[in-house]
Every structure is written in structure tokens, then in C-alpha cells.
Amino acid sequence: MKKLICGNAVVGQSGGPTCAINATLAGVIRGAKQHPGHIRTLYGMRNGIEGLMREELVTLTGKYDAEEQLALLGQTPAAALGSCRKKLPDPAEDPGFYERMLGIFRKYDIRYFFYIGGNDSMDTVAKLSAYLREHDYDMAVLGLPKTIDNDLAGTDHTPGFGSAAKYIAVTMQEILLDCAVYRVPAVTVVELMGRDAGWLTAASALGRGVTGLEPDLVYLPERRFDPARFLADVRGALARHPNVVVAVSEGLRFADGRYVGQGCQSGAKDVFGHSYLAGTGKVLEQTVRQEIGCKVRSVELNLPQRCAAHLASAADLAEAEGVGRAGVSAAASGVSGEMMTILRTGSSPYRVEFGHTDVAAVANRIRYVDDAYINAEGNHVTDACCAYLLPLIQGEPAVTYANGLPEYMVL
Amino acid sequence: MKKLICGNAVVGQSGGPTCAINATLAGVIRGAKQHPGHIRTLYGMRNGIEGLMREELVTLTGKYDAEEQLALLGQTPAAALGSCRKKLPDPAEDPGFYERMLGIFRKYDIRYFFYIGGNDSMDTVAKLSAYLREHDYDMAVLGLPKTIDNDLAGTDHTPGFGSAAKYIAVTMQEILLDCAVYRVPAVTVVELMGRDAGWLTAASALGRGVTGLEPDLVYLPERRFDPARFLADVRGALARHPNVVVAVSEGLRFADGRYVGQGCQSGAKDVFGHSYLAGTGKVLEQTVRQEIGCKVRSVELNLPQRCAAHLASAADLAEAEGVGRAGVSAAASGVSGEMMTILRTGSSPYRVEFGHTDVAAVANRIRYVDDAYINAEGNHVTDACCAYLLPLIQGEPAVTYANGLPEYMVL
Numbered sequence: 001m002k003k004l005i006c007g008n009a010v011v012g013q014s015g016g017p018t019c020a021i022n023a024t025l026a027g028v029i030r031g032a033k034q035h036p037g038h039i040r041t042l043y044g045m046r047n048g049i050e051g052l053m054r055e056e057l058v059t060l061t062g063k064y065d066a067e068e069q070l071a072l073l074g075q076t077p078a079a080a081l082g083s084c085r086k087k088l089p090d091p092a093e094d095p096g097f098y099e100r101m102l103g104i105f106r107k108y109d110i111r112y113f114f115y116i117g118g119n120d121s122m123d124t125v126a127k128l129s130a131y132l133r134e135h136d137y138d139m140a141v142l143g144l145p146k147t148i149d150n151d152l153a154g155t156d157h158t159p160g161f162g163s164a165a166k167y168i169a170v171t172m173q174e175i176l177l178d179c180a181v182y183r184v185p186a187v188t189v190v191e192l193m194g195r196d197a198g199w200l201t202a203a204s205a206l207g208r209g210v211t212g213l214e215p216d217l218v219y220l221p222e223r224r225f226d227p228a229r230f231l232a233d234v235r236g237a238l239a240r241h242p243n244v245v246v247a248v249s250e251g252l253r254f255a256d257g258r259y260v261g262q263g264c265q266s267g268a269k270d271v272f273g274h275s276y277l278a279g280t281g282k283v284l285e286q287t288v289r290q291e292i293g294c295k296v297r298s299v300e301l302n303l304p305q306r307c308a309a310h311l312a313s314a315a316d317l318a319e320a321e322g323v324g325r326a327g328v329s330a331a332a333s334g335v336s337g338e339m340m341t342i343l344r345t346g347s348s349p350y351r352v353e354f355g356h357t358d359v360a361a362v363a364n365r366i367r368y369v370d371d372a373y374i375n376a377e378g379n380h381v382t383d384a385c386c387a388y389l390l391p392l393i394q395g396e397p398a399v400t401y402a403n404g405l406p407e408y409m410v411l
Numbered sequence: 412m413k414k415l416i417c418g419n420a421v422v423g424q425s426g427g428p429t430c431a432i433n434a435t436l437a438g439v440i441r442g443a444k445q446h447p448g449h450i451r452t453l454y455g456m457r458n459g460i461e462g463l464m465r466e467e468l469v470t471l472t473g474k475y476d477a478e479e480q481l482a483l484l485g486q487t488p489a490a491a492l493g494s495c496r497k498k499l500p501d502p503a504e505d506p507g508f509y510e511r512m513l514g515i516f517r518k519y520d521i522r523y524f525f526y527i528g529g530n531d532s533m534d535t536v537a538k539l540s541a542y543l544r545e546h547d548y549d550m551a552v553l554g555l556p557k558t559i560d561n562d563l564a565g566t567d568h569t570p571g572f573g574s575a576a577k578y579i580a581v582t583m584q585e586i587l588l589d590c591a592v593y594r595v596p597a598v599t600v601v602e603l604m605g606r607d608a609g610w611l612t613a614a615s616a617l618g619r620g621v622t623g624l625e626p627d628l629v630y631l632p633e634r635r636f637d638p639a640r641f642l643a644d645v646r647g648a649l650a651r652h653p654n655v656v657v658a659v660s661e662g663l664r665f666a667d668g669r670y671v672g673q674g675c676q677s678g679a680k681d682v683f684g685h686s687y688l689a690g691t692g693k694v695l696e697q698t699v700r701q702e703i704g705c706k707v708r709s710v711e712l713n714l715p716q717r718c719a720a721h722l723a724s725a726a727d728l729a730e731a732e733g734v735g736r737a738g739v740s741a742a743a744s745g746v747s748g749e750m751m752t753i754l755r756t757g758s759s760p761y762r763v764e765f766g767h768t769d770v771a772a773v774a775n776r777i778r779y780v781d782d783a784y785i786n787a788e789g790n791h792v793t794d795a796c797c798a799y800l801l802p803l804i805q806g807e808p809a810v811t812y813a814n815g816l817p818e819y820m821v822l
Contacts, residue, residue, distance in 0.1 A: 017588075017592050047594055050594070078588035078589045078591065082594070083593060084594075085593070169815065170816060173817065173819075174488050174715065174720060174721070175714055177428075178428050178489045178714055178718040181428050181458075181489050181490040181494040182493070182494060183461075183495075207816060210814045299713045299714050302710045303585075303589055304582055304585065304712075304715070307586060307589040308585055310722055311721055313815070390814065394814070395815070403621045403801065403805070404577060404580065404621070404724070404804040404805045404806070405580060405581060405584055405617065405804075406581060406584065408584070408588065
């Protein structure tokens with residue numbers, strides 16, 4: 001049995017914002033309150049690891065931990081502490097960076113480190129955890145999963161995904177109804193987020209078996225995109241009815257690996273070497289206009305996919321909060337170097353438990369949409385996919401409004 | 412006193428869909444039930460006047476007039492009867508068209524005609540009304556206003572606008588929170604609908620005085636767009652804080668009258684001669700990238716602005732329904748050739764009454780944003796503008812969900 005560490009804790013948010021990352025923060029704050037024997041003061045890092053290095057810490061304990069504040073925090077989108085896209089250096093190449101960080105941990109007696117983020121943020125957790133193990137500083141380092149992309153390995157799904165999926169599913173319903181009002185043959189291409197994995201694009205089909213409204217065609221980045229096949233698919237759909245709606249992932253690639261949206265992208269890369277993508281929908285809009293010649297438009301759902309907190313999934317927010325609390329409990333019981341996970345322990349009724357897995361096995365890996373979730377033609381999802389996704393969009397949080405706008409928590 | 416006409420009625424939906432057009436339809440259905448001495452059977456035209464000419468009529472009375480159905484209809488976006496973009500011919504040029512229509516009215520004993528639509532649809536109402544007056548057929552012809560653009564003359568505001576404005580106001584809050592998470596200087600250009608009038612773009616500022624979150628700059632089509640001035644404005648905002656958000660109307664034009672988005676538009680025109688616009692945000696994104704060189708992106712809110720019924724304004728839906736009911740009452744009392752209007756009879760508390768105005772004075776006219784609502788610099792809206800807009804986005808309708816998705820009514 002590991003000895004009980006008592007000291008202070010720090011929590012940070014990293015990577016792209018979501019609707020649920022603040023719910024996880026609220027869970028960590030609640031968890032810290034529940035473990036006063038382990039955590040004296042919980043600090044928040046401003047802008048993730050970057051703010052930590054500048055010692056920009058905000059005291060959460062006693063200041064931002066009242067239940068009314070936490071309820072409001074849970075319905076606030078984006079990252080209340082601020083975020084960053086900072087890749088940690090290799091300890092061998094820049095040992096000074098880690099020495100400065102360790103100095104800050106010692107100065108504030110930080111014994112618990114919680115980092116809420118996606119693939120790239122888990123790289124931070126893994127490096128930090130490995131460094132501290134070698135430098136005899138006793139600190140529990142925990143990764144708390146967060147990404148709308150649902151592409152983290154080792155977990156049934158990721159907090160933040162369910163809310164993005166619900167936004168996409170509901171918005172696709174509304175777009176399908178909107179597109180159905182005219183009788184003129186028309187194609188609407190809806191571009192959805194997901195650079196590598198097609199989970200968000202798959203969520204566009206969630207009307208199946210519920211309202212009966214779903215896109216005619218759904219193209220995921222897990223299958224290489226064949227323009228000739230796409231045009232044949234669209235022509236086939238137009239032969240059946242005038243209003244064709246196609247859902248496409250921003251990350252679609254041709255057989256040779258080039259992105260479909262490459263024609264419209266800037267060529268810039270982020271610090272992790274990812275290409276910035278834009279324009280898959282626009283490219284396909286032009287393709288339909290030139291090759292088929294009917295009325296066509298493209299719609300990119302864009303940022304609201306990750307920040308439309310007014311339409312979050314109550315199931316997602318509850319799990320995101322639970323992951324935060326469970327992370328604190330795990331750390332208090334001696335777990336370190338792990339990412340918290342969600343295990344689906346029942347399907348009907350849907351049930352989950354929280355677990356954890358080696359963060360090094362998660363960092364920088366991508367979880368793709370299962371083969372069983374994509375149809376044989378590669379142009380839609382299967383019923384099994386909808387069955388997997390549907391529990392994740394259940395429930396509508398009771399968002400409070402004042403004067404017509406949602407209320408938010410500002411830290 | 413006009414004699415009481417007793418016969419059948421027909422209602423149609425025309426032009427672009429909104430979140431509130433079905434609420435007005437529900438109001439007409441309720442109104443018809445309340446006037447059984449005037450209206451025996453209420454029919455719906457499929458796809459507006461086009462469906463009428465094909466005699467595609469759906470019987471609403473007794474089939475789609477139960478309160479549970481009407482409640483569901485009121486939360487269904489788009490146009491439940493289908494819509495069209497049909498410009499009526501000049502009676503002098505195509506008298507046969509009008510004779511065929513009159514034949515259909517006689518065949519079904521139609522004595523009340525309700526048409527829910529915007530500027531172009533009011534042109535239909537005006538032409539039809541003038542024709543019938545000259546051809547001795549006794550029918551009340553009423554226009555019921557509908558447009559997210561809020562650009563109809565003769566009414567304080569239009570049903571459908573409040574819901575679109577609420578969607579924009581709330582989504583802008585979420586985007587502002589999303590954009591605030593990083594510290595890297597960045598510009599986000601948000602493109603909003605409104606080809607001619609800037610009402611929707613103005614709604615992006617509604618956080619003022621409520622949450623305190625609003626875009627740094629707001630450009631409406633009522634002011635000619637000066638790229639040099641725009642760059643100076645953006646540079647000034649970047650000097651104050653790193654995350655600059657700019658709201659722009661799709662209809663911005665340069666001093667010489669060309670659309671800013673012209674570089675990206677197809678050049679196609681619709682049957683009313685309007686240019687299809689797209690790309691104002693993209694053009695300004697490129698401008699900032701080339702001239703300022705910071706991180707920049709553009710977001711086009713696109714179709715959800717007019718169909719996001721999950722985030723409708725309760726005030727808007729109530730007025731949209733009321734306009735439908737009031738229209739039936741007015742027609743039953745002998746009013747014809749008019750468009751129903753909303754009169755603001757009080758500001759604090761906000762109160763409205765319904766009236767009507769000569770439809771010929773509304774058709775094909777555009778109501779622009781008042782000068783008093785735009786600041787002197789032409790790069791934002793005034794407090795008076797927010798005071799005008801804020802009552803229109805009040806209240807959240809109790810949308811019912813089943814299995815994670817909103818429930819809809821299909822006619």
C-alpha cells in the first residue's frame with residue numbers, strides 16, 4: 001500500500017475546447033473537496049502548462065468551489081482556465097525546462113497534477129510522469145480525457161464527444177428538414193470535424209431509428225475517397241429524391257493520401273505537425289456543380305461543433321464530471337502515470353464505470369472508427385454504429401438563461 | 412359592413428424556411444378552428460403556389476388540428492407544407508396562369524387565402540389580390556410575414572427573425588468563449604446571413620449589457636466596406652487583446668457596389684434576380700492573413716441560422732403563432748390585400764399588438780437597419796440597437812426530445 005501523500009494539487013486544460021472540459025474541471029474541484037486529507041489547496045493553471053511555467057495559478061479551493069459556481073461552470077463551454085497547444089520538449093534535449101517545472105512543483109508543494117486534454121495532452125502527461133519517476137519527486141500525475149474527436153485509445157469514448165455528437169445529430173435533423181422544403185433537385189454537402197477519425201461525421205446519421213431522418217450518404221476518413229464513386233453515389237441518390245444531403249469528414253483523403261480539401265487549405269501546420277484543413281465540403285460542392293450541374297451548396301458546421309454548450313448531451317456532461325471526480329479519487333489512492341477511462345459495462349440499459357490505463361499507451365495514438373461501423377460500400381454507417389453512438393447523446397442539460405442568453409462561469 | 416363570406420380556406424408557405432414559419436401555420440390552423448362560420452375546411456398548399464397550381468392540397472381541418480399536433484408543429488423547423496420560390500407572372504403577359512388559378516379557387520370554393528412569406532411572397536399576395544379585385548371573385552387574400560432577415564417594411568419586426576437572432580446571439584457567445592482560450596494573437600471572422608439588411612449581423616452584439624461578451628467589430632451592409640479601414644480596426648483590436656472576433660454580413664459591399672464576397676461567388680442568380688453570395692468571411696480571412704499575418708480563420712454560420720429550432724426564441728414563436736391567428740380573424744372580418752404586422756406598443760415591459768398594412772406597400776421593398784442603430788465609425792452597433800433587439804430573443808421554448816433528438820411534426 002502506497003503511503004498517503006498530502007500536499008497541494010494543480011489542474012490544467014489543454015488542446016481544443018469542448019462543451020464538457022469545464023464539467024471535468026468541476027469534477028476535479030468537487031473531488032478535491034472530497035479528499036481534504038490529500039489535497040489542501042487546488043490550483044488551476046492558466047493556459048495549461050504554459051501558465052504553470054509562468055506561475056500563473058488561480059486558487060480554486062475556497063474561491064470557486066461553491067455548488068452554484070460549479071453548476072454554472074458545468075454549462076460553460078470552452079476552457080474556463082484557458083488552454084494551450086504546447087508540446088513538451090524531450091527531457092534529454094531540454095533538461096532545464098523540466099528542472100524549472102520541478103522547481104515550481106516544489107515551491108507550491110504540488111503533489112497532484114491533473115491534465116485535461118486529448119492525444120497531444122496525454123503526451124505531456126506521459127513525459128512529465130516519466131521524468132518525475134526518474135527524479136524522485138512524489139507526485140501523482142493523471143490525464144483526464146477530453147476530445148470531441150473521440151479518437152483516444154483505451155476508453156469506450158471521450159468526454160466532450162457526446163455533446164459534439166448531439167450538436168451534429170440535432171443540427172443535421174434541422175438541415176435535413178430545411179433541405180426538404182423545395183422540389184428542385186439539390187445537393188447539400190455538410191462538412192464535419194474529425195481530422196483523422198470519422199466519429200463526429202458518423203454522428204450525423206443518428207436520426208436512423210429515431211426520427212427516420214438521416215443523410216443520404218456519409219463519408220468517413222477511414223475509407224479512401226473515390227471521386228468517381230462519390231459522383232455515382234450522388235447521382236443514385238438524386239434518382240430517388242430531389243433533396244440529397246451528404247455528410248463528409250474534413251479529413252477525407254484520396255487514394256494517394258492527399259486531402260480532398262487540400263485545394264483550399266493554407267498548407268500551414270500546427271506545432272504538432274498537423275495540417276490545417278478547410279474546404280473538403282467546398283471542393284465537393286464544386287465537383288457536384290461541374291460534373292452533375294444541379295443546385296448545390298456546402299455547409300461547414302465549424303466551431304459550434306465543439307462549443308455549442310446550449311445543446312450539450314446531459315449524459316456526456318455527467319460522465320465528464322464523473323471522470324474528474326474519479327481521477328482525484330484514483331490519484332489519492334496512489335494511481336499515477338495513467339489516463340482515466342470510461343468503460344461501457346452495459347448496453348441496455350447503458351451503464352459505464354470509470355477506470356484508468358497507462359497514459360504512454362494512449363499518447364499520440366489515434367482510435368479510428370471500427371470496421372464494423374462502416375458499411376461495405378464505404379458510403380454510410382451501420383446500425384451497429386448508431387447503437388454505439390446513441391446512448392452518448394441522451395438527455396438535455398437544464399441550461400439556465402438570463403435575459404435570453406445562457407449564464408456562464410468566468411474564472 | 413362587409414358581408415360574411417363562408418367557404419374554404421387555403422394556406423401556403425413560401426420563400427426560405429425559418430424556425431417560426433410552422434408556428435404561424437399552427438396559428439392559422441387554430442384561427443380556422445375558431446371561425447367555423449367563415450371557414451369550413453382549411454387546406455394546405457404543398458410547396459406554396461406551385462402546389463396550388465397542381466392542386467396538391469392537404470386537408471388540415473380535422474386531420475392536423477389537434478393541440479398535441481400543433482404543439483409539435485410549432486417546434487418543427489423549415490416549412491411543413493413545403494415551400495417554393497415562384498414569382499407570379501404579370502397578369503397582362505400571362506392571363507392564362509391567373510385564369511387557371513381562379514378555376515382552382517372556384518373548384519374548391521376557396522374564399523380565404525393565407526400566404527406566409529417574405530418580400531417576394533408579398534409580391535405574390537399583391538398581384539393575386541389586385542387580380543381578384545378586377546375579376547369579381549370574393550376572396551380574402553392575406554400575407555403573413557416571415558423572414559429571418561427582418562427586412563420587411565411596415566412591421567416592427569418579422570416572425571422568424573427573433574429565433575435566428577437568438578441562435579446568432581447565443582452561438583456568438585459560445586464562439587467568443589471558444590476563441591478566448593488561447594493567448595496567441597488570432598482573428599476570427601464570423602459571417603452572418605442578411606443579403607441586404609444587417610439585422611442578423613447586429614444580433615451578434617446582443618451580449619452587450621447581458622454577459623458583457625460581444626464581438627470587437629461588427630460590419631453591416633448598410634455601410635460601404637472600406638478594406639483599409641477594416642485592417643486599421645482589426646489592428647487596433649489586436650493591440651488591445653489577442654483574441655479578436657469580427658462579425659460580418661454576407662452582403663457587405665465595397666464603395667463601388669461590388670460584393671466583398673464576389674471573389675468567391677458563382678455569379679448565379681435566383682429567379683428574383685438576387686445574386687447568390689458566399690465567401691465574404693473567406694475573403695476577409697485571406698485579407699487579414701496577407702496584410703496582418705496573424706492566425707486567422709473564418710466561420711460561416713450558414714443554414715442553422717434559419718433552421719436551429721432547438722434554440723428558437725419563445726417570444727418569436729409566440730408572436731409567429733399569434734400573427735397566424737390574428738390573420739384569420741382579420742380575414743374573417745373582411746380584411747384583404749393586406750400583410751399582417753407586429754406593432755410594438757410598449758418597451759418596458761415589451762408589448763406588441765397585431766395590425767395590418769397594404770401588402771402592395773411592402774412587396775419588393777427592403778427595410779434597412781436604422782441609422783441610429785449603427786455607430787459613427789460604421790464598425791459596430793449602438794446601445795439603441797441592442798435595446799430594440801433584446802426583447803425579440805427572450806424565452807426558451809420547452810422543446811420535447813425523444814431518444815436524444817427533438818420531436819417533429821410531419822404533414
